Amino acid sequence: MPVAAAWSGGGGLDDRVPFLARLESEDRAALLDLGRELSFPARSALVHQHEPSSHVLLILHGWTKVTASAENGYEALLALRGPGDIVGESAALTGRPRSATVTALAPVRASVIERGSFREFVAHSPTVSLKLLGLTSDRTRAADQRRLEFASMSVRERFAVLLLDLLHTHGRRTEAGIEIDVPLSKQELAGAVGASREMVQRLLKDLRARGIVITGRRTLVIVRPGVLRRIASSAFPEPCDPRVGPAAPPFPRGTSAL
Incomplete structure (x- = not known):
């Protein structure tokens, strides 16, 4: 399936709508043209926690896990990222080290965009900047909701x-x-x-x-x-759709700032 068709969007924008699906076809094509396509074998790391940012990845095929490790060695699984998702954008924009590790769960194909090119593209595209801000806001709200509900x-x-x-x-x-x-x-x-x-x-x-x-x-x-x-x-007193389970899942598509 062509890239544009695969992520043509549809439905409301929430934390589960991948970044490429939020973009207009022209912006999506222009962004993908900036990168070079690479393949990653299963269980290989696409980015590492604490490393400096050098690139951004757009997942084209396959699924990855986003994990963060504490000083005592405990590793938390923060999210799953798949086709259409963006990885590494926060560190690229802020200049801070990466806050999590992203690992391929199966063979992954991704478009790799150099940090400087990505920053320049976002700086000259207000529409893409707003979509990226919306994605960040949706992820933050989903993570806050998860923390609140998991506490109970x-x-x-x-x-x-x-x-x-x-x-x-x-x-x-x-x-x-x-x-x-x-x-x-x-x-x-x-x-x-x-x-x-x-x-x-x-x-x-x-x-x-x-x-x-x-x-x-x-x-x-x-x-x-x-x-x-x-x-x-018992954790969700409101009725939920029996086809999909509870309405508030524990797995936002992304909760970490990479």
Whole structure:
């Protein structure tokens, strides 16, 4: 599918609408023309936390994870970024070191734009600047909402909401159930809900014993999503669409300033 067709947009602008989908076709084409297309193998880092900014990436194909590590070694999974998303824009514009690491979950293809070229493009395009500001604002609001709601949830509830969100955004129906089509480790799942790896192991063991999920090496199949919705419903007293789970997912498309 051509780039313009793949990200022609549609729907309201929120934290889940990727950056390229927010742009008019002329601006999108001009921005992509600035970069050179590179491929990254699975589990390779596109950018590293704390490194100085030298470039911006536009994800064309594949999915990445955004993680940040604390001084004690704990690693938090902040977001997943996929086709149409921009990576590294904040550090490029502010000149600050990168605040997170972005790693390919599967083979990724991206357009790499040199920092100076990106800054010049944004400086001479008020429309693109406003779209970038809107993206940042949406991500910040989504992150604030997540922090507020997670503060009132148990780890069990947070984990159920996470699995439902992954089911909605990355679910692939199979004979066994709905497979989460991004390879996340137990440590990465734990980092997404602010829990320990041991806690996530215990939760998964309980869900397996009850026939709610099936797990393998970096694979996760949800067999009974209705049970997960009931677990999550105590954290969301308002009715939610049964097709997509709770309305306030724990996984904004991006919450970190790279």
